Amino acid sequence: MNTAATTTTDEHADSHDHEHHDPRLAHHFDSHQQQFDTGKLGIWLFLVTEVLFFSGLFGFYAVYRSLHPEVFLYASQFLDTVLGAANTVVLLFSSLTMAWGVRCAQLGQTRGLLVCLVTTLACAAIFLGVKSFEYTEKAHHGLLWAGMYQSPEHHEADAAAAPAAEHGETAEHAHTAAADHGDESLFEKTKHTLSYMTTVLWVVIVLAGIAFGVFIKKPGKMTLATVAGCVLISAFGMMLGTYASIGYHHFGHAEKPTDEEIQMAETVPAEYAKQKEKVPEPALAGTFFSVYFCMTGLHAIHIIGGMIAISWLIVRTVHGAFTTYYFGAVDFVGLYWHLVDLIWIYLFPLLYLIN
Amino acid sequence: MATVVDSSNPKSNFPIQYRELNYLNCSKGWKSWFFTLDHKRIGIMYLIGVTTSFFLGGLFAMLLRTELLSPSRILMGADSYNQMFTLHGAIMTFLVIIPGVPAAIGNIILPIMLGAKDVAFPRMNLGSFYLWMFGAFFFLAAIVLGGLDTGWTFYTPYSITTSTAVITALMGVFILGFSSIFTGLNFIVTIHTMRPPGMTWFKMPLFLWALYATALIQILATPVLGITGLLLIVERAFHIGIFDPALGGDPVLFQHFFWFYSHPAVYVMILPAMGVVSEVIAVHSRKHIFGYRFIAYSSIAIAAFGFLVWGHHMFVSGQSKVVAVVFSAITFSVSIPSAIKVFNWLTTMYKGSIHFTTAMCYGLSFIFIFTIGGLTGLFLATLATDVHLHDTYFVVAHFHYVMMGSSLVGLFAAVHHWWPKISGRMFNEYWGRIACLGVFMGFNLTFFPQFLLGTRGMPRRYYTYLPEFQNLHILSTMGAYLLGISSTLMVATLIYSIYHGKKAPANPWGGASLEWQCSSPPPGNNFDHPPLAGDPYVMESVVYNEEIGGYVPAECQGDNTGSVTASGDKEV
Numbered sequence A: 001m002n003t004a005a006t007t008t009t010d011e012h013a014d015s016h017d018h019e020h021h022d023p024r025l026a027h028h029f030d031s032h033q034q035q036f037d038t039g040k041l042g043i044w045l046f047l048v049t050e051v052l053f054f055s056g057l058f059g060f061y062a063v064y065r066s067l068h069p070e071v072f073l074y075a076s077q078f079l080d081t082v083l084g085a086a087n088t089v090v091l092l093f094s095s096l097t098m099a100w101g102v103r104c105a106q107l108g109q110t111r112g113l114l115v116c117l118v119t120t121l122a123c124a125a126i127f128l129g130v131k132s133f134e135y136t137e138k139a140h141h142g143l144l145w146a147g148m149y150q151s152p153e154h155h156e157a158d159a160a161a162a163p164a165a166e167h168g169e170t171a172e173h174a175h176t177a178a179a180d181h182g183d184e185s186l187f188e189k190t191k192h193t194l195s196y197m198t199t200v201l202w203v204v205i206v207l208a209g210i211a212f213g214v215f216i217k218k219p220g221k222m223t224l225a226t227v228a229g230c231v232l233i234s235a236f237g238m239m240l241g242t243y244a245s246i247g248y249h250h251f252g253h254a255e256k257p258t259d260e261e262i263q264m265a266e267t268v269p270a271e272y273a274k275q276k277e278k279v280p281e282p283a284l285a286g287t288f289f290s291v292y293f294c295m296t297g298l299h300a301i302h303i304i305g306g307m308i309a310i311s312w313l314i315v316r317t318v319h320g321a322f323t324t325y326y327f328g329a330v331d332f333v334g335l336y337w338h339l340v341d342l343i344w345i346y347l348f349p350l351l352y353l354i355n
Numbered sequence B: 001m002a003t004v005v006d007s008s009n010p011k012s013n014f015p016i017q018y019r020e021l022n023y024l025n026c027s028k029g030w031k032s033w034f035f036t037l038d039h040k041r042i043g044i045m046y047l048i049g050v051t052t053s054f055f056l057g058g059l060f061a062m063l064l065r066t067e068l069l070s071p072s073r074i075l076m077g078a079d080s081y082n083q084m085f086t087l088h089g090a091i092m093t094f095l096v097i098i099p100g101v102p103a104a105i106g107n108i109i110l111p112i113m114l115g116a117k118d119v120a121f122p123r124m125n126l127g128s129f130y131l132w133m134f135g136a137f138f139f140l141a142a143i144v145l146g147g148l149d150t151g152w153t154f155y156t157p158y159s160i161t162t163s164t165a166v167i168t169a170l171m172g173v174f175i176l177g178f179s180s181i182f183t184g185l186n187f188i189v190t191i192h193t194m195r196p197p198g199m200t201w202f203k204m205p206l207f208l209w210a211l212y213a214t215a216l217i218q219i220l221a222t223p224v225l226g227i228t229g230l231l232l233i234v235e236r237a238f239h240i241g242i243f244d245p246a247l248g249g250d251p252v253l254f255q256h257f258f259w260f261y262s263h264p265a266v267y268v269m270i271l272p273a274m275g276v277v278s279e280v281i282a283v284h285s286r287k288h289i290f291g292y293r294f295i296a297y298s299s300i301a302i303a304a305f306g307f308l309v310w311g312h313h314m315f316v317s318g319q320s321k322v323v324a325v326v327f328s329a330i331t332f333s334v335s336i337p338s339a340i341k342v343f344n345w346l347t348t349m350y351k352g353s354i355h356f357t358t359a360m361c362y363g364l365s366f367i368f369i370f371t372i373g374g375l376t377g378l379f380l381a382t383l384a385t386d387v388h389l390h391d392t393y394f395v396v397a398h399f400h401y402v403m404m405g406s407s408l409v410g411l412f413a414a415v416h417h418w419w420p421k422i423s424g425r426m427f428n429e430y431w432g433r434i435a436c437l438g439v440f441m442g443f444n445l446t447f448f449p450q451f452l453l454g455t456r457g458m459p460r461r462y463y464t465y466l467p468e469f470q471n472l473h474i475l476s477t478m479g480a481y482l483l484g485i486s487s488t489l490m491v492a493t494l495i496y497s498i499y500h501g502k503k504a505p506a507n508p509w510g511g512a513s514l515e516w517q518c519s520s521p522p523p524g525n526n527f528d529h530p531p532l533a534g535d536p537y538v539m540e541s542v543v544y545n546e547e548i549g550g551y552v553p554a555e556c557q558g559d560n561t562g563s564v565t566a567s568g569d570k571e572v
Ligand code: HEM
Pocket: B153, B266, B267, B269, B270, B312, B313, B331, B332, B334, B335, B338, B373, B374, B375, B376, B377, B378, B380, B381, B382, B386, B389, B390, B391, B395, B398, B399, B402, B403, B407
């Protein structure tokens, strides 16, 4: 209706320069340059709001870490540095492919752009796969946010099945934990979560694969086929990430598992079980995991948002929307993606590398 | 056919006054409104939404004031009273005042003032509107799902333990926050990249400076509110122990987060209104604005200082003494740029030829009321007095003087000033002025007694009080009724004009900024040619023309042949 209004009024006032009917140029801009600059400023401002959005969490982190440094020292030992580092590498690589994609778009290399975007999408999915493994593993050990947190020391008391009468306090805690009964059921549930997840992923892969196969043949169904392809890549990437982490995890436990060790490993995080001299658990240990889940969770949501945006770019690329003078969207999503990476670059040392 | 002064007529030198085809009637059907990308239509939808919310919030206010007629129970008990003032505050703040001037009026006027065809991101603009609708919907849902009784401030730990619909309301706040962020983002980008040839930063109308400063706050402060609300939702749903002292969290941290947004947010409310007043005072005094650069810079200064004073809401919440002193000192300094504006407006009027139009009357009310509101803020910024006044009716009176008496009156001024442009109709000045007088008197009658109540120790948020407070409470309630009636009269006058008002000329008041150069109401794409911008405050550049009933560019006057007929007021 807007364009209708434009043309009618234009006819009214005796017609003048209205020659640009370039569908890539919105009606209210004078030139492609103006359109691009506008978008660029817009995305930068949006990134500013994103930084401020996260700043609340970083502020919270700063306050609690300065008030309770012992909590962070104690609890960060339960995070798996190797998985965190692996994810960092994956994200850094995805930033590279994204930047490369922008370059391809500027040069008008549609195939190159497509390859880069697909790689970026896959990397994002791998990241999520690893992350979901980490979450499940944390839940498995009861290392959840403050309201759900269960001290590893309770597990230990359970696992060793010791009366633990020496320190009455622990015994009492263990008792309540066992009585509350989150323990066994929580353990069982989380143990199965991963297999549920992989099953669901397999189903998604198969369905998306079929859809892709069906639509790709039909003319005019290009968009649907591409969307199915994106889903396929995402599910596949997540699968890869999850299996890689599981494999790594088993490898860590695999040397010579005695029954005792298996029992230990199933209840106490490996890192904790291996320790000779245990750091005493501070009172608010769960708060660390509140911070951990809030920050990484919000970050993961942003990763998912980015994956949607990248898929949208893939669809448009397939349709040949981008040219050497119209590649703004790729550039802007790229900037967003770099910011999401950057936030992870901060999260990784702040959460995983304490000590 | 209408007898229209039409510049496309080669014999006429006048600019087009009125067109058969304008943005209001160029397309029809509900789809052409709900899916429109036209900034003017989106602005109108905001205006309707804001007005509706205003009357809903106002209804709550009337009920609250009625309850306070006597210390004993009249309409509701303590719990309903708590819910009622919470909803009143939350609706008025988040649904009325914050989107009022920027999203509704700004949307309509900003691109036209810039001589642009639209805002930078029209689709995002429509998206903001739908986010607003969505947020409003969540508020309504909160009312239905058990209400809300935390106060608009959502202080922890009570907001974690109360059984009312806190999560739903917070979702609403979160969504409304993003609506506000996207509007601000849109405005900043539009102002940066779409100014017309000739409009340098210091040739921008001051309303644009004000909207720019507002937008800066919107995008820098609102995300913090977003994350705070989100954390509170998560706290309530999962008990993460961030704000909940029972799990080792820190409730004062919530206050810091909340006020880090909400103090700057009060400038989101007041700055655009100040921008409106800068326009209104200059145009209706027929004089160049005095101290242009001071007014422009003071908007930015207010926006910047506004981020450094949030602690003045927490003087008694247990922050360290040093911090309290620093916050107090910075709060004092924030009143300097506000005062600069007031002095400049007064000086603008000095020796001007003041037209007491309705818009000007609202502008004058603004200056009067804002001065009182700002000065009483200084009482509260003083540590020793605030210990006594905190959480009393003095605070209630202070913030109503600045929010209702200034921000909303500024919105009223804006609506009247730009009504001919928006609707293409002239409203009845007589009834407009009566309504303005009623609003002014009703407002002061409602809230001045509350200053007295506060200094005498009447605490806020109570549904009952000691008997000696009753006289002042009755006065206040009477004022509230007058205020309610007058604002209804105002809206009625405006709505009446849509059907029976005279057709408006392009420039009824004699403004020199670009929005007065296109016809009233503007065509769908605002301008056929990008206009050339000059100084927006040279009032001598336009002169009054009897035939048209409005102002025309000075160079057009005189050399006009007889081809001009009267402006399209044939229906009257
Ligand atoms: C001109 C300078 C201003 C100063 C020095 C100032 C100072 C203050 C102070 C110190 C308080 C805290 C009182 C207390 O809780 O004990 C306060 C409260 C408040 N002010 Fe202002 N203020 C100013 C302008 C404004 C403006 C322009 C607005 C809004 C448009 C505003 C809205 C509010 C609100 C809503 C509250 C109460 C919040 C609540 O607790 O619910 N103020 N002001």
